[in-house]
Amino acid sequence: MAEDVTAARVRALIESSGLTQADFAAKAGLDASKISKSLKGVRRFTSLDLARIAELGGVSVDWLLGVEGAPAVAARALGAEPSAVEVAVREATRFAQARADLAFLGYPRPPRPAPVVPTDGSLVEQGIRLAEAAVAGLREAGGDPLAHDLAPVVEEHFGVDLAVVEMPDGCDGLAWSDEHAHLILVGSTEYPTRQRFTIAHELGHLLAADDQGLHMDEDVMDPDRRRQPSETRANAFAAAFLLPADDLREAVGSEGRSLTVDAFAALVLRFMVSPSTLAYRLDGLGLISAEQREKFRELTTAACAARTGATGRFAEWIESSRQSRLPSALVRDTFTAYVEGRSTLRPFANLVGLDVESLRRALDASAEPAAGGDEPEFAP
Known part of the structure; x- marks a missing residue:
């Protein structure tokens, strides 16, 4: 049945192109006789066949296979600017589709060990215990939740594709989980502590398997949302993941x-979290009093940076959090599929935001030997 659907959709693309079957095959860089056999059901379409047909026809491999698409976004008002939610879901759909296409081509995302999700105790306790298990596994594998750049740590250990994208105000982040993709998407921002917390918060949703499919967080700090069960657990997870109890106890020492x-x-600067998050976590661990918590939580991260002489480092952190970031493993796998001849260059070009011919010229130029022999020439 799947082959019938694929053949029918390939025929539809050929008809809509206005080309003959042979011309369509030639334009796609495929053997016309093999395509003819595939359309007749005598031969199976290969992954490269489908990749090239999808590229020429402007569709996805999943569409050719008849696979259901990702969750759709409600249509926005005519003439209105896209909302933050629409932008976020559009980008997440793009990355998830790329991961699904790679899985079909033979490049699935390797599974990573996941901690067992606690089911007893309060939601806060569940979130804390889930974070403790995640931190223990991460450190056993050589990772560090206190790393300045948290994104590659999360990607490498938890098997997540993590992207930072520019979005209108109104969406802190989202978590996406399906058969092929585990994705975290957060917005670029001038509030680095909020971005870091959002990454950990969305990781909590993924590890707890909240809302299989798409989980949207317009505002992780919204009081109404924080009362929702999955949000309560995800927030507790984020605080415990970013501020491990043993590390805090060692850092505070006898001062308390x-x-x-x-x-x-x-x-605040050492653990790279907001004063409010740190104050509540210290109070929860019994390391400071409620009075201290209320006093400390009124501080801002900028004020903490000024007090510690770290304004330069804080400014660099802000600049870093404002930069977009592609999922590094997804970029690597997409390029590998091209290099190994399993895909065309277009999926990689689309992923990195370049047109195919410009990217092809850049790749060809990088393969050329340096002028004047083996030694490269450097201008002063």
């Missing part, structure tokens, strides 16, 4: 109830 504002500010 005598912790000064300057010492607290230094901890």
Whole structure:
């Protein structure tokens, strides 16, 4: 049945192109006789056949296979600017489709070990225990939740494709999970602590298997959303993941109830979280009093940076959090499929945002030997 659907859709593409079957095959860089046999059901379409047909026809491989598409976005008002949610879902759909196409071509995302999701205790306790298990597994594998750049750590250990994209205000991030893709998407922002918390928050949703499919977080700090069960657990997970109890106890030492504002500010910069997140976590662990918590949570990250003489580092952190980021493993796998002849160049070009011919020229130029022999020439 799947072959019948694929053949029918390939025929539809050929008819809509206005080309003969032979001309269509030639334009796609395929053998006309083999395509004819595939259309008659004598031969199976290969992954490269489908990749090239999809490229020429402007469709996805999944569409050719008759696979159901990703969740659709409700149509926006005519003439209106796309909302943050629409932008986020559109980008997530693009990445998830790329991952599904790669799986079909023989490049599935390798599975990663996932901690067991607790089912007993309060939602806060579940989130904390899930984070403790995640941190333990991460550190056992050589990763560090305190790494300045958290994105590659999450990608490498948890098998997640993580993207940072520019979005209108109104969406902090989303988590996407389906048969082929586990995706975290967060917005570029001038609030680096919020972005870092959102990454951990969305990881919590993925590990807890919340809302299989698409989980959208317009505002991770919204009080109404924070009361929802899955949000309560994800927020508890994020705080415990970014602020492991043993690390905090060691950092605070014997100061505890005598912790000064300057010492607290230094901890904010060390752990790269907001003063509010740190204050509540320290209070939850019994390391500071409720009075200290209320005093510390009123600080801003910028004020903490100024108190510790780290304004330059804070400015660099802001600049970094404002940059877009493609999922590195997805980029690597897409390029590998092209290099190994399983895909055309177009999927990689689409992923990195370049037209095919410009990218092809750049790749051809990079393969040329340096002028004047083996030694490269450098201009002063």
